[in-house]
Amino acid sequence: MKICITSASGVEAVTKRELQKLGYPEVPFVNGRGTLEGEFIDVAILNLKLETAGRVEIELANFKCDNFDAFFDEISKIEFEKYLDKNAKIIISAKSVMSKLFALSSIQSLTKKAVCNRLEKIYNCKLLEDGAEYKIEIAIYKDVVTVLLNTSGDGLHKRGYRTLVGEAPLKETLAMAMVHLSVWKAGRILCDPFCGSGTILIEAVRHALKIPAGNDRDFDFLHWKCFDIKIFEQVKMQANNDILDIPDLKVYGYDIDENAIKLAKYHAKKAGVSKYIEFINDDMRNFTSKRSHGVIITNPPYGERLMTRKQIVSCYKAFGKMFSALPDWSAYVLSSVTDFENLFGKKCKKRKLYNGKLECNLYSFLGKK
Structure with missing residues (x-):
């Protein structure tokens, strides 16, 4: 799978050095997003250990598109069933920069419709959306659409220890x-x-x-049926042995x-x-x-x-x-x-x-x- 790591402007080089130390050399960053090929064990490692990244996402698709009919067709082709089960609670977000597809509410509603239509055909049932959350992000830049599945859930800046907030908090x-x-x-x-x-x-x-940055928090992917929780438990145990x-x-x-x-x-x-x-x-x-x-x-x-x-x-x-x-x-x-x-x-x-x-x-x- 293609894994994407987001990083704030000015911090990309720091995150890239972190990735190198974790054993991921030469990860290219473009527009605040680095990409690498990996498996679910890498999703676990990156979410748990990265200290300066924003989120860890799975890239589901990337295609050029400048009209909503073609957009709906391309979204419908994506094999969401590899990750989303029949109880998936589907949450869609969208952003668009310098693109013909700029109506965010239309992008979100068409994406939701295409995902639900496909999954209902695959699972032969009406989706109740009463299970784990799956956050799908549609990022469009100059008519190039990237479809991402957020594995982290809340941003990785949320470590779990800061439950109260003072004035002008620093992430x-x-x-x-x-x-x-x-x-x-x-x-x-x-x-x-x-x-x-x-x-x-x-x-x-x-x-x-x-101390692993994500040691005290939850992640969305831990609740997905497609993920073996034992993988994360092993990664976390090894990381905690190094404290x-x-x-x-x-x-x-x-x-x-x-x-x-x-x-x-x-x-x-x-x-x-x-x-x-x-x-x-x-x-x-x-x-x-x-x-x-x-x-x-x-x-x-x-x-x-x-x-x-x-x-x-x-x-x-x-x-x-x-x-x-x-x-x-x-x-x-x-x-x-x-x-x-x-x-x-x-x-x-x-x-x-x-x-x-x-x-x-x-x-x-x-x-x-």
Whole structure:
């Protein structure tokens, strides 16, 4: 089967390196989607272990089409019965870019009709749709239609430990991408001076301990009759055997908001990493360290919803002053503030990333060796 892995803009190279480490070399990425040939064991491995990917999907078909009659005919040819049983609950989503087929509601309704008609003929019964969920996505780009079956269910950023949400939450996959793009590794001090609900630090510790990203969550494919659950159980057991305990691992989170610190502690406990993280309810201006070659990875406040421009200027200048007292430390800062370098007081390397739909830059500054 052809397996597709989605990745957010700016993160594709990080996800590609992850795939290489998992034994999938040279996976090409086009428009945020990488493809490889595999089996259901690969679906299990990728869903469980990928840290920065969005979803894992099975490509059911790919064809060129510019009218709805031909579209319906092509969808009707797809062998959905290989995956969908007679009780399948069928959910259709669609997106279309620069294509003659742009009416999303028509794309969804025609797809649903074609799928149901085929399955009812195959199974010789009326579909009740009272079973496991099967999410089918129709992606159309320049009149080329790709039909995908979502194996993950919810996006892979939903790890399972973050059940409560603070202000302006950072997706776990983006937080993990920031960790991957940094020089931090276990043995170096790590601090997030604007830790919020703790996502960056939790993801960093789980990465260091080799806790599989999807260890605490469910996936749609686990409920499909075409999948042997024993495959996943074996993959998960092997992955959990590789989990480390690093007694001297310690990372630090600061936040001026007491409620954010309470939330961060709650999430760290649910994620099973609370003993490795010290959360401190204090202003980042008060952070200092005698240890050398530490790393800051952070997502400070930005945007009118959280801070006024005057507050941002004051905060970022104070952040730069605090950091200047740590000459051999490195910093990785995600922000949408376009004059960040001027406020921070240092020239940095930039990498465009998206926090949700908001365009940001990951500003990287390497400390003295």
